[in-house]
Amino acid sequence: MIPMAFDYEVAESVDHAIDLLGQHGEDSKLLAGGHSLIPIMRLRLAAPTVLIDLGRLEELRYVRDGGDHLAIGAMTRHRDLLFNDLVKEHCGIVGWTAGLLGDPSVQHRGTLGGTLSHGDSSGDMPSVITALEGELTIKGPQGERTVEAADFFQDYMMTDLGEQEVVTEIRVPKLAPGTGWSYKKFSRRSQDWATVGVAAVVERSNGSIGSARIALTSMGATPIRAAAVEQALSGASPDAVAEASQSADEGTNPSSDDAASAEFRRHLARVFTQRAVEEALGR
Ligand SMILES: Cc1cc2nc3c(=O)[nH]c(=O)nc-3n(C[C@H](O)[C@H](O)[C@H](O)COP(=O)(O)OP(=O)(O)OC[C@H]3O[C@@H](n4cnc5c(N)ncnc54)[C@H](O)[C@@H]3O)c2cc1C
Structure with a gap:
């Protein structure tokens, strides 16, 4: 049309x-x-x-080293993230996931600020930035403010953005050495949106899991943290992953549609959480 x-x-x-x-x-x-x-x-x-x-605002197209974090301009294209050396070195999950968004033409045009502002819970980047506990810088008539990703996504395609506000920057923490990550996405057709996706960022500590941050795509109106799994894995042995992942769908509210029933999404969340955490642990 x-x-x-x-x-x-x-x-x-x-x-x-x-x-x-x-x-x-x-x-x-x-x-x-x-x-x-x-x-x-x-x-x-x-x-x-x-x-x-906003297409001519080159001032919003960058990846900068901010010390303990990377600062990414809102107009940075998915393709820029895929090949950026700072992203590869300090926060590989962002570049990896950028390479999974649609096809190359989507990656060449789409932007990180755009996909977050759109607020679609079947988008991949909202979960990744949520698992990273990233934050967004927003500018409006009253000046600049910062909001955590967890507070930015409010409901299906509803964000914390006011009518006259622009997302200018996204900040993600640099991952400490030894921190593993994974983004696993299930879709029915290649290059399609996620039927379910799982972003996992896992820190190891003396052979155990120090902490795990896990966020789910397409399991509700916003990206959802798999809090029960995170809690079960905190300080646990890597052997606990399979059992802990059985709680991945706790607190979610997936819908049924042409791609999958809600029950199948719950099953996918459990299976893909286990796979994502194990991959993040290098197993
Ligand atoms: C064929 C196809 C396949 C796709 N597959 C996937 C996929 O597998 N996974 C996935 O996650 N996405 C997918 N996408 C979506 C893609 O990632 C888009 O690029 C992204 O969702 C939107 O980014 P954009 O820069 O194009 O934003 P736009 O479409 O230009 O804008 C989206 C919304 O955000 C607002 N907005 C944009 N920038 C800002 C800003 N800086 N501040 C405030 N508001 C802003 C706009 O007003 C609009 O409401 C696909 C798209 C297509 C067409």
Whole structure:
């Protein structure tokens, strides 16, 4: 289908984008890579009257070493993350997952800020940034603020973003040496969205598991931490992973749709949690 007619503005800076959002009000939308927004406009599930294009904001396209964390500009494309040396060295799960998003054309256009702001719980990056306990920097008319990923995702496609706010940066902690990670994704067709995905970040401590942070994709309205598994694995032997993973679907609320029933999603969450944690442990 063809989208409803809309006007088009080019943002020359973040402040300009914020001004334009203020001028055009609630019917305007920011456009980043367009790989989620344009498809839903074509389905007429969204009909913004004005698109404000962030595409020329090279100032928001970077990966920087922030000391104990990596700072990633919101307009950094998935493809940039896939090949970035800092990401490979300090937070490989981000680059690895960027390589699993759709196909190369999606990766060349889509942005990290866009996929998080879209707030789709079947997106892969929301779970990864949640498992990393990352945070987002958001700028609006009142200035800048920071919000943890866990508080950013509020409901299905609903985030903490105000009407006149722009995500400018995403911060992820550098993983300590010896920290293992994995993102496992099950989809029915290659390059498809996750029927279920599991992001795991696991720290080892003297042969035991020090801590495990696990976030699930497509298991509810937001990315969901597998809290019961995390608790069971804290200080546990790596041999406890299989049993602990049986609680992966506790506290989730998966839906049934064409891709899978809710029950099958629960099963996938248990199986893929075990696989992801074991891979993170190098087993
Ligand atoms: C064929 C196809 C397959 C795909 N497969 C996958 C997949 O397997 N896994 C997956 O996770 N994703 C997948 N995607 C989605 C892809 O990752 C998108 O790039 C991403 O979801 C949105 O990023 P974007 O930069 O394109 O944002 P846009 O589509 O431009 O914007 C999305 C939303 O975020 C808002 N927004 C964008 N940037 C900002 C910002 N800086 N501040 C505030 N609001 C902002 C927009 O207003 C809009 O509401 C797929 C897309 C396609 C078309």
